[in-house]
Amino acid sequence: MPDPVPTAPSSLREVLRDVGARLQQPAENLRQLLQDVVARAVTAIGAAEGSILVPDEQVNHLRFLVAHSPTSTKLVGLRVPISGSIAGYVFGTGQMMAVGDLAEERTPQFYAEIDRQVGVATRTYLVVPILFGSRVGGVATYVNRLGQPPFQPFQKHEMELARGFAGLEGLLLRYLDRSNQLSRLAVHDLQALETRMPGAALPDAADPWARVLQTLDSLPDDDQALCADLVGLIARRQKNEQ
């Protein structure tokens, strides 16, 4: 009679799961840092609200990533179409846009649905692109310049300030993107580790994602970093297909 196969102690599995959860912290910390920067930018520029939008997994849309606003809990996660919104226009062109009075100008690109969903009336609006080198990685928005009506539009020095903050926000967005990719890799690594424990079910070797990541595991650190963008793309597609 063969000896029974020993199983991994449940305490080890708990540690693995705890490590997995803690490895998500850097991304969450960066997101919170970005939120703080947006809050400070809004105050410095003198707007009532502000936010950052990034490309959504749903193609041709941007989504609110962070927001500093009385309605921020409603805003985060909402989507706007790239074609058919001022934020999308700025994302597509890489050029900022300032609207002096939306009600008066009836700017055709303005996507009014967000105002309806969160219960805000946008009057003055400033949107600046967030650049990653020569590529637009997102947009920063500033809504309703503070002051008494008739509303004063955002001024040149405020646009310059927004441009400056966009540089910092671009750095943080890049770090956040890398951090999210590393977190996903880490989760997969931990799952793979768990499957190699005694008594664990064998991984599905036919799963192409598992094969790709197992191959990446064997690469040196520098090559893994080079593959980070590709891994992130694969992870997003995998998620969409599920």
Added chain:
Amino acid sequence: MTNLDFDKLLHAPTLRDALVHATGKGVNVALLDTGIDETHPDLHGAVIQAVDVVSEPQGAYCREVNTSLLSPSELDPVGHGTACAGIIHAIAPEAKLISVRVIGASAAGTGQQFVRGLEWVLEPHDVRIHAANLSLGTLESRFAVPLRRLVDQAYFQGVILVAAGNNMGMPSYPAIFPSLIAVDNEAYSDPMSFEFRVGNVLELSAHGIYVRAPKAGGGYQLWTGTSFACPHITGLVARLLSINPALTPFQIKTLLHALRANRKGQEERKT
């Protein structure tokens, strides 16, 4: 009024006098942009030709457009070109405009389209193109060489190129090339005011904050950005060319320098 000698024009009172009466008559200006809604009341009769630059895998090509068959949203789905055309037309009402559409409905175009559009401007045509407004640019360095070649070609051909700098302060092509006139935006109480900043990559700054300009489909909108400062200078260039169509790019820059608002002793005109 026409063909005033350049040396005479350098005498500032003569220049200012001449400019008061200049309308851009006899000057043709190309706009590389999103198209022009020529049905807008402000632009009736101003647009004499329209060309689309189409991008395909094997390359970009130009095709003439019969604008009489198109609606305002088809003529300019974005509105950017119509606004720029309106600004030029307001400053040089008798200059004729040629639409060279290099940016599509998504407000983006390819570098290939841009290069091909500029090539088209510099090719011989029945109608001579004296100047081109480039309220666009690319950050991609792979287009730097072909754009530099074309900008220099324009310089030697005597076609005046006026280009908008990047709104985010990034080095953008072709605005960074010195053989054209590059424009940054500022707020001026007088929309015709501009400054010359010797030593800057963007040598001129013109009114580009909340500029009231025609909206495609009718009406007006306030526009902000270097895109809308650029046509202020293009309009002024058209007026200068109507005084003397043989003015070279170098001479035009010299005259702009003479007209600048930030001369010594000149009071501050910024808002």
